[in-house]
Every structure is written in structure tokens, then in C-alpha cells.
Amino acid sequence: MRTAVSYVLVAAAGLIAWSCGQTGAKNELNSRPKITERRTQTFDFGTARQGVTIEHTFQLTNPGTAPVKVGRVQTTCGCTAAKVEKNTVIEPGKSLELPVKLNLRGKKGAIESKVIVNYADGATPDELVLKGAAAEEYTPSVDFTPFKRGEQPEQIVTLATYPGQQPLAVSHIKFDTQKFDITSRPGAKDGTVDVVIKPRPDAPFGSVADQIVVTTNDADAPDKFILVRAHVTKPLEAVVRQVVLRPGADGEPVSTIVEFKSTYGDPVSEVTASITREKRFTATIEPDAPDGTVRVRVAFRPGDKAKKSKIPAQLRVRASVGGVEVEEHVGVLYTTEPDTPAAKQQVEAGDADAHETDRF
Incomplete structure (x- = not known):
């Protein structure tokens, strides 16, 4: 009987030793000293x-x-x-x-x-x-000031021959042909090339941008990248891009007038206005100003006390301007917070969550 007990004890001891060995193997990476100082x-x-x-x-x-x-x-x-x-x-x-x-x-x-x-x-x-x-060997970005459709303002980016390279030559220019007209020509100085950038006369309305790639014979840096940004004035444009509403001292509903102008002087008709989060905001078309400016009143509905201090929305105005159907957007923000740069930044960021379901 004593011998049987001895066998059991030896077996148990062996099992414990094997188990500990396995645990030690699994924890080897974590049981030894580690790198404790940040190295740069x-x-x-x-x-x-x-x-x-x-x-x-x-x-x-x-x-x-x-x-x-x-x-x-x-x-x-x-x-x-x-x-x-x-x-x-x-x-x-x-x-x-x-x-x-x-x-x-x-x-x-x-x-x-x-x-x-x-x-x-x-x-x-x-x-x-x-x-x-x-x-900086050349201007990496070009920004046009807003212009009317049909106009073709011009910007020139000059590329120069880098020391040690053969005289610069352009073999190809990659760009969006629906937005811009781009050509190259010899520059005023020897060894330079002018890249001439113009918006197309029929470029789409609104903001347009393109990453231009100019391929050259430069052995070290053959591709020259130029970011081009422009804004083609729409037939109907908002005077401001964002508006902020804050509660009045008496707690009454707050509202503001948002104006839209016919930038080309064409007659405006068939105006409609809508706004997201209709439970909280209203958009009403007001009589036009004497100069034909379209006026839309945006108001906030107090209702029950909101759970959020900032409520964004988006105003959309559609109209026929000179026979062309156009749509213009304006960001709207109701906030109970004081007028601070942070609050303005919220509006400038757009209405990323303006389509969320109201949670009040």
C-alpha cells in the first residue's frame, strides 16, 4: 500500500513540473527584463x-x-x-x-x-x-481667385533645370481635361519651362481641383506635381457659407436671414428651400430684396430641452437661374455655447452629423 502511494506522489510531481515548464515557455517573452527606456x-x-x-x-x-x-x-x-x-x-x-x-x-x-x-x-x-x-524648385500649388464661368484667368508655374541635369524638357502633362487647359512653353530664361494653367471656359460650377503631373527629362525627379484649386462662381451663391444661431436672452425662438445672389445677373425663379433636422429647424422663403437677392429665413424650434449643446443642420436652396437649375448649400449650427473660436470651427467643419436621427 505504501508503494502505491509513492507512485501516485511521483506522478503528481511530474505532472506539476511539466505544467510549470509549459507555462514558463508561454510566458518567456513576458517574464524576462524588457526594454524600459524610450530610444530615439x-x-x-x-x-x-x-x-x-x-x-x-x-x-x-x-x-x-x-x-x-x-x-x-x-x-x-x-x-x-x-x-x-x-x-x-x-x-x-x-x-x-x-x-x-x-x-x-x-x-x-x-x-x-x-x-x-x-x-x-x-x-x-x-x-x-x-x-x-x-x-523649393517650383511652386507646388496654385490657387485661383473665384471667377465666373467662361472666363479664363491664367497662372504660370516655371520649372528650372536643376544643377547637373540636362536642359529641362517636358514630355507629358497629366491633368483633368474637363476642368483645365494646360500647356507648356519655353520659359523666359534659358533652361526653364513655363507650365501655363487655365480653367476651361465650360468648367463645372463650384470648387474644382486637380493634381497635375508634369513629366520631364529630369533624371533624379522626372515627375513634377502641382496641385491646382479654383472656384467657378455659381449662378446663385450664398453670401455666407455658414450661420450660427444662439438662444436669445428671453428664450424666444431665434432666426436669421440667409441671402443668395444671382452672380451673373440672370433672373431667379422657382426657388425652393429645405433644411435637415426639420424637427428642430425651419426654412422659409422671404420676399426678395429690391436688388433681386433671394432671402431665406432659418429658425430654430426650441421644443423640449435638447440633450446636446450643438445641433448642426444643412440648408439647401434650389432655383432656376437664367434657365439653369442650380442648388446651393449653407451650413447651420444652433449652439448654447458662447461665441468662441471653437464654436466657429464646428460650423466650418461642415454638417458631418447633420443627417443623424434627432435624439431628444
Whole structure:
């Protein structure tokens, strides 16, 4: 009987030892000392050409006595790319190469971008920094002041031959032909090329934009990127883009007049107005002003006490202007908060949640 008990005790001891061994194996990454200090590596690339891609390989070293598993890799700019296979383990005393790319497309002046390497086992993240400057060789963006449809204001971007390169020549220009007319011609100075940008006379009404790609014979940076933005005046445009309503001192309903003008002087007819969140707002067409300006009164309905201090909506006005059907939008915000820059920013951000179901 005593011998049988001894066998049972030995077996139990063996089972416990095996179980502990398995638990230790599973927790190996978490039971040993980890990286506890944030380490920062910086690569200064100096001054680089506009539009080129900077490439650098960082070394991630594990100075501890336990393996570390690489988790999520984050970047502070969409122009930066860093990729490493998920769950990659760096053994103690070993290093991992992490290639990083920084695209200087559209950049100019001082630049700093960071890559944050997180570790799955709770070790302190590493910070990788790329810094330097992009030399502005040409204007990377063009903005037209508002103009009427049919007009063709002109903007010129001059591209110059970079030192050490052959005389610059343009082989192709990629752009939206429904919005702009773009050509190239020799510049006033030797070795330069002028890119001439004009909106099409029949460009669509409202805000238009395009990313132009000018392909050249530049060996280091053949593609030149130019962002073009313009606004073609609509036949009917709101005088203001956003309005803010606040409760009066007596708690009475508050309202304001929103005006819309016929920018081309054409007659306006068949005007309709609507507004989102009809439980809280009303939109009523008022008599036109003497100069033909369309006037719409926007009012807030107090109703039961609202649960939110900010209630956004969107006013839509449709009309026939000179026989052309047009639609114009204005952001509306009712707020009980004081008139502050933060409140104005809420309106400028648009009516992102204006279509949510009222929750009162």
C-alpha cells in the first residue's frame, strides 16, 4: 500500500513540473527584463530635392535579456512608409533592419516625420525620426481667385533645370481635361519651362481641383506635381457659407436671414428651400430684396430641452437661374455655447452629423 502511494506522489510531481515548464515557455517573452527606456534614432538627410523619395534603413536592437515581439508600426505623416512583418521577434542582443521611405512630393522647407515602433510584450516603443529640408524648385500649388464661368484667368508655374541635369524638357502633362487647359512653353530664361494653367471656359460650377503631373527629362525627379484649386462662381451663391444661431436672452425662438445672389445677373425663379433636422429647424422663403437677392429665413424650434449643446443642420436652396437649375448649400449650427473660436470651427467643419436621427 505504501508503494502505491509513492507512485501516485511521483506522478503528481511530474505532472506539476511539466505544467510549470509549459507555462514558463508561454510566458518567456513576458517574464524576462524588457526594454524600459524610450530610444530615439534620428536620420538627418540635409537638403533634398523637391519631389524625391528619401530612403533610410534603421537598426532596431534588442539590448535586453528577453526576446521582444514587434507590434504595430505607426507613422506621423502619410508621406512616410515603414513596414515590418507582424509578430517579428528580435532576440536578445540581435538587431532588425527597418527600411523607411519619406516622399517629398509637394513638400518644401523644413520637414520632420516620425515612425513609432510598438512592441507586443509591453516594452517601451522606439521612435525613429527623419528630418531635413526640401528645396523649393517650383511652386507646388496654385490657387485661383473665384471667377465666373467662361472666363479664363491664367497662372504660370516655371520649372528650372536643376544643377547637373540636362536642359529641362517636358514630355507629358497629366491633368483633368474637363476642368483645365494646360500647356507648356519655353520659359523666359534659358533652361526653364513655363507650365501655363487655365480653367476651361465650360468648367463645372463650384470648387474644382486637380493634381497635375508634369513629366520631364529630369533624371533624379522626372515627375513634377502641382496641385491646382479654383472656384467657378455659381449662378446663385450664398453670401455666407455658414450661420450660427444662439438662444436669445428671453428664450424666444431665434432666426436669421440667409441671402443668395444671382452672380451673373440672370433672373431667379422657382426657388425652393429645405433644411435637415426639420424637427428642430425651419426654412422659409422671404420676399426678395429690391436688388433681386433671394432671402431665406432659418429658425430654430426650441421644443423640449435638447440633450446636446450643438445641433448642426444643412440648408439647401434650389432655383432656376437664367434657365439653369442650380442648388446651393449653407451650413447651420444652433449652439448654447458662447461665441468662441471653437464654436466657429464646428460650423466650418461642415454638417458631418447633420443627417443623424434627432435624439431628444
